[in-house]
Amino acid sequence: MFAIHLVCTKCGERYSLANKIYKCSKCGSPLDVVYDYEGIREVVEDNDAWFREAPRVWKYWMFLPVSNLRKVVSLNEGGTRLYRLKRLEKDLGFSQLYVKNEGENPTGAFKDRGSSVEITKALEFHARKVVVASTGNMAASISAYGAKAGLEVNIVVPEGTPIGKLVQAMAYGAKIKVFGKAYDEALAESERMAAEEGYHLTGNYHFRVEGQKTTAFEILDQLHFNTPDWIVVPIGAGTHLRAIWKGINEFYKLGLIDELPKIAGVQVEGYDAVVRAWRENKPIEKIRKKVPTVATAIAVKAPVDGANVINAINESHGYLGSVSNEETMEAGLMLGREGLFVEPSSATALALAKHMREEGIIDQGESVVVVATGNGLKDIKTWESAMSKE
Ligand SMILES: [Zn+2]
CATH class of the missing domain: 3.40.50.1100 (Rossmann fold)
Structure with a gap:
């Protein structure tokens, strides 16, 4: 793995990748994953086989923060035309x-690209149950990848979320909680459930x-x-x-x-x-x-x-x-x-x-x-x- 640490996108504070955090504990801003680009260069430079490989998410494994590629949770995401x-x-x-x-x-x-990485990371952190707030697409995506990984998936959606998207999440076996009038309220609830009830939080975070x-x-x-x-x-x-x-x-x-x-x-x-x-x-x-x-x-x-x-x-x-x-x-x-x-x-x-x-x-x-x-x-x-x- 070429990922080396996390850094705050605003104040620059660094964190270990082993740290289970979702935002900067100093300033509350989103975090970013930093890589050893020289290491990645050695893998991709003049690598004809890599250049010829068809595009799909895990073709770019060297740019992804996963330590054991055999444990990737994948439904063949990416490679879209x-x-x-x-x-x-x-x-x-x-x-x-x-x-x-x-x-x-x-x-x-598009969410499946991120969900493949996030659910793979959830397994690395030994998660058993995950929570995500969503306007619908993320709910369906995390539910599918969570199901594939054998995790319990809990979805928090605001009122008025299109029924088609919820039906899809339910078909993947997710539990649905309708909370608040807008996405932002559902998001706050998912973060509360992670902090107070032991859920592994997924969503719009660095992974x-x-x-x-x-x-x-x-x-x-x-x-x-x-x-x-x-x-x-x-x-x-x-x-x-x-x-x-x-x-x-x-x-x-x-x-x-x-x-x-x-x-x-x-x-x-x-x-x-x-x-x-x-x-x-x-x-x-x-x-x-x-x-x-x-x-x-x-x-x-x-x-x-x-x-x-x-x-x-x-x-x-x-x-x-x-x-x-x-x-x-x-x-x-x-x-x-x-x-x-x-x-x-x-x-x-x-x-x-x-x-x-x-x-x-x-x-x-x-x-x-x-x-x-x-x-x-x-x-x-x-x-x-x-x-x-x-
Ligand atoms: Zn910060």
Whole structure:
């Protein structure tokens, strides 16, 4: 294993990897896993067999914090396809437009990359029962991987979580607790259960980031180690965007790519705390009101990795924007006409890319990868109501 320790993303405090913590005990900020990159370089440099291997999460084992690869809990996550949308790219004026279709993961969402790492780590920590707060996709994912590992899985979801996602978690044998009106309240409850009732906490913490960064590895690998101009990512907790930026920088550090892309993050109207903070150059303020949204998977009032998202956007000279419910559904149907059915939260990425092109933020001739995080079958109800309005 090339992971060496944990470091706080804000104050820089270091912790041992053996330490079962979820955030910095000094300042409360998210933690990050640090690696011995020279060690990784020795494994991947001039390793033709590795370069030829098909992309999947555990191809990148040297970038993951797992000590015994024989004990990995896997359902063959990752290896999702990168589709080029030739008709749409022409219509919208991009040189190349790709969709990384994360809905092809085992439970239908990008979360499986992180869950494989998190549940493997839970076994390393000898956990018997795990808890996770979720807007739905993480619930299904942790439930599947927990089931595979033989663990008891407890899910905390806010009221209004799409029933399809809960049914999926229940089918994997999870116990469901409905708590609070929004994700943030469910999250606080899961952290309380971990602290007071002995559950192993999973969710948007550092080990998940490590699994999620393989989205970036795969995109770059599938583009034959060429960097696209832009990668557009939906922001729920912000952990996926943060992870993608980390993965890109790791490949860059090792010389596997020559350039860095610009990263764009998208929130949905009404849940745009990070976009506002970035525009106004102010600290992130939690959203107070609950508003109706088609993008339930990213309806987060106070994204835990919001500050890390803003750092990634600034470092990459990228962009943050929000899109309306109407723009989201329109973009979803555009993807449908290319043969891709994604959940509304995923369609926000194309909606923002389209908007950025119209505003000239993305230049004509630039290449764009949009990350579609989940399968459309995850949220049939929202699609059904949008279609019945037409
Ligand atoms: Zn700290």
